[in-house]
Amino acid sequence: MTTMAEVARLAGVSTTTVSHVLNKTRRVAPETEELVRQTVARTGYRHNLAARALATQSTDTIGVAMSVATNPYFAELFRCIDRLLRRAGYTIVLADTNDDPVVEVDVINHLLARRASGLIVNPLEGNAELVGCLRGLLDDGFPLLLLDRRSTLPGDQVYSECVDSTYQLTAHLATQGHRRIGFVQGNLTTMSAHDRLEGYRKAVAELGLDDDPRLVIAGESDERIAEQRVVAHLATADEPTTALVVSNNQMTLGTMRAIRHRQLKVPRDIALVCYDDFEWADLCDPQITAMAQDVDALAATAVDLLLARIEAPDRPPQAVTVPTEFHHRDSCGCGRRRRQGTAR
Known part of the structure; x- marks a missing residue:
């Protein structure tokens, strides 16, 4: 097992410097901090704050590490x-990660140092x-619950x-006659983004839609x-994209601005559906057709599993x-019918 002293030797710094970087107890030069972090990642060194937290554990504090400031x-x-x-x-105790993995490591260590009894991490x-x-x-x-994003790690x-949710969104557009359907893809550092892309590609393949890599944005x-x-x-598209599936709420806002910038109208010129319903989706004109996540069920299941x-x-x-829930509104171009269904 790699020790802190070995990390220090390989990085060419003192053990004290490694400790300061990992514990955030003193500022060090940015280039030194990055060198230490790269060495830690390369060697697989495990800073044993978890064992310390378990040994002196508080019984009434849960740490939550997720990006709340930038995503409603x-x-x-x-x-x-x-x-x-x-x-x-x-x-x-909430620690905002800003969806930055380096920040996420830091805030996890901070929460452990505060003797959290368990962690919920995005x-x-x-x-x-x-x-x-x-x-x-x-x-x-250590009691750890991974929330919202599917992980390959063997934990709760x-x-x-x-997958099926994004398939349904794409298939819904196909039922309205769309064949050239674009997909606005999320950051592939998350398994959820991979799964949503898989659902879109599955629909393209099974429903005979235009299979053009340029349609994945x-x-x-x-x-x-x-x-x-x-x-x-x-x-720049040489053939018009007639519909878009957007794979999260933040990108939906950007996509709507892009459509307006191009002086197009939804759904007259381009249909739009999204994964992730959001609070004001039904206040937009047109109202946004969306696949909604069940926040109450996610939270309740996460808390039950962690406890x-x-x-x-x-x-x-x-x-x-x-499961998710399909909120059928107007942006898909089907009129003002209301239907709901679940994807399991």
């Missing part, structure tokens, strides 16, 4: 979790240091159904990037998929 969906999810955990007698899969940190917590038997996790789960790239797509893990640390891990 996560803010609502946190509010539900907070209400349920407070009802169960726990104090909640994981990013595409960073070796973060994956190593989460795997280390699981190996140490709760996430919304993504890399929105990176970012409102501004999605806006810029949808504008570019609509401006069960705290009570019974050795039980087998569980992965729970929560």
